[in-house]
Amino acid sequence: EAEVAQSPRYKITEKSQAVAFWCDPISGHATLYWYRQILGQGPELLVQFQDESVVDDSQLPKDRFSAERLKGVDSTLKIQPAELGDSAMYLCASSLDPKGEEAFFGQGTRLTVV
C-alpha cells in the first residue's frame, strides 16, 4: 500500500539552529499538507500546496518557517531559527486533489528543541 514518507523520524536540535523536514507524498497526489501537533493536542494545519503552489499558509509563522515544493512532488519544511516552543510532531499529508474525500498522513517527524 502506498504511503506518505517523512524523514527524519526524530530530530533533536539546539535552539537558534536551522532544521528541515522532508516529505514525499503518495505518487500522483497533487495536494500536500504540513501539520504541526503539540503533545496532547490535535494537529493544526501550517501550509497547503496544490502542485508546486502554496494555496494556504495563513497559519505558517513566516518569520521563521518556510515550506517549498519546487517540482510539485516532494516537499521540505524548514525552521530557522528553531525555538524551544517549536518542539512538536510535524506531520505531512497528501490527497489526490483538494476535493478528494480523505487525506493520507505520514508517520511524522518528532522535533525536540533543546
Added chain:
Amino acid sequence: DAKTTQPPSMDCAEGRAANLPCNHSTISGNEYVYWYRQIHSQGPQYIIHGLKNNETNEMASLIITEDRKSSTLILPHATLRDTAVYYCIVRPNTNAGKSTFGDGTTLTVKP
C-alpha cells in the same frame, strides 16, 4: 468548520463494541462528519465519513442523528490495537486534508 465536542477519554473491554460520541450542533448543511484516529507515535488515519445517512465500512460504522447535531462512531468488536485518539471533524468535502482537529477522545481498550 463547525466546532465539535468529544469526551476526553473512554474505556472499552476487548471484544465489546466501542461507541464514541461527538456533538456538532452548529453543523451546516454542506458539512460532512469525518472520523480519524491516531495511534501513538503515528500520523492520523482516516476511518469513515458521512453526510446524513449512516455509513459502514470494514473499520467502523457511523451513525448520524436525524437532525445531524450529533454522531456516534462504532467499532463493533474493539481490539487492543484500537487503542488510539479518535478525532471527530466536521467540514465540507471540498478539501480533503484541510481539517480542524480538536483534542479528540482517547479510547483505551482493556483486556
